[in-house]
Amino acid sequence: MGYANAAFDLLKRSAIPPYPQFYELLYTYATGVNPSLNNRINAVFRSGVSPSTDLAEALYNEFLRSDLNERMSSVSERMHARIESVHDAIDAAMTTANAYSGSLQSATGDLERDLGGDAMRELASRLLFETRRMQDTNRELERKLEASRDDISALQRDLDDVRRESMLDPLTKIANRKSFDDGLADAIEEARQSGVPLCLMLVDIDHFKSFNDSYGHQTGDQVLRLVAMTLKSNIKGKDLAARYGGEEFVAILPSTDLKGAMIVAENIRKAIQAKELLKRSTNEKLGRITASFGVAGFKPSDNASSLIERADQCMYAAKRAGRNRVVSEDELIEITEMPAADVSAA
Template sequence: MSEQEFKLALSYANAAMKLLKRCEIPAYPHFYELLYTYATGVNVPLNARMNELFRSGQPLTTDVVEALCVEFLKSYDVNERITNVSERMHARIESVNDAIDTAMLTAESYSGSLKVASGDLDRGVSADDLKSMTRQLLSETQHMQKTNSNLEDQLEASREDISALQRDLEEVRRESMIDSLTKIANRKSFDESIDNAVEDAVRTGEPLCLIIVDIDHFKTFNDTFGHQTGDQVLRLVATTLKANIKGRDLAARYGGEEFMTILPTTDIAGAVIVAENIRKAIHAKELLKRSTNEKLGRITASFGVAQFMPSDTSASLIERADRCLYAAKNSGRNRVVSEQELAKIIAA
């Protein structure tokens, strides 16, 4: 990178950071990327949209920036990033193959020259012919050394590129397991994690519990206050879940307004305590509309808690936790129902 390019990139970075600070937007990587892209001016539709927002006087809130990220940033397209890594890997492999082919042809030519020289020496050559032969072999040896050196350079570059590609693939893999809105594990990650947790519980005999969380009256809330505020609610619940688990526990967005929490090495009594802590923490938070600071009230959620049994599969454990959730919904919402409590409710 030239000094001019460095200064230009730095000016874009400074402009992005100033905009983040001025609008009081958290400096999350994807927010920074969006505003850096805006500063460069390379994404014409993005710049048109943001300039329109600035002209209208609408505040650049976190919700607005989040929506712009989803709409305009290509980094959200995991499939595209995987394709890009694949193409780079293919180009590097082709480059190495070309270098290997060249080295093999040079080696074959060199071997042929050595055989010819060996035959000439066996028949006897004059001093002048010997000098000429020596010069030719020296020239071909130098060419061979140069070809081998080029091959070594290509292999070294490939080693570095492959290491970088492996890091990129791992980053893409991690991102593919994260829900883009809430920044916790997504359904794909949950499906993989619950299967692994069940296998571990079977192997070790340790307890395992599952909590299903569903936001109460979310559709009504979403329709009343709008999708951006609904997204804020989803992020709030996700953050609360993540703040109340630890170690090997996993919080995931299962779909829509439903969340899952996997609690390895936790029995049903401990899982109920965790669920109650989360329920109280969600209910304790008062929701504000960021654009106006209008108080929108409090949100609540219902919880179903089930403990793994030796005969369980992932599906049967989810099904039993889901039954507990529906019992919580049907008995007034904003409560935790475990399997033990469900049995009491059914008996009553």
């Protein structure tokens, strides 16, 4: 309610219509979950420029609107229109070329006969006309092909943007499950061919369901974003952080052995634990987040499923051992021999 009241107050003070998208924009600003959006809006406030409906619409479209399907449809329509235009130009050029070829054949037959001066001039005039028409058609085709080249370059950029967006999790803005599946397949293939080490890290937020039930899904979403940001900021190079599903995250660590992967996982565990949650509206302290980690190394006999399965077993071993810890497959046998604790509220 504190965020809602703040959003409505900003709508009133800015004289922006309380349309749903503008409420969402300022509600998101009030929560502070999108730093880029907040920086932009704060800059507007500092500039002294009066907010307008157009400005609010532009900010909403830039930061919040999920228009992936619309953009895909737009790119498809533009591509179709451009291809049709090129086809029409090619058809016209072929028709003109066929007519020109026919005229040349006819002229060849005429030239084989004795022609008088008037007939020769008429033939030359006709060939000149057909040649100029052919030149005009070719120029038109060149113009359309040139325009198509520019359009196709722009379409390629749009398609690249859409593809990148389609590979991101919309909530956390890190790689989604599809991107992870593709990345893991590539990493396994590279490790198999080159012999370099490869590790997989699986991360699960401890007691997330209880946290979500106690403080609401909005706060739960902020926790997911926080963990995703922490995970992504603590890996580098060719490493890939992704949301695996629900409150589970995963990181692919190419060229990293098990010892190195354990160090990375421990650093991330400490970074997550160091962050204390605060409810902005009431300054109520909600406690700290912790997460359990499982780390497995690639073996020549592995495929994606077996590698994920071992990392998953390690992660659940960390849960059974008391949560908020990192377990590697080297430790798995030792951990699983300990008495199992209840992990139903994981």
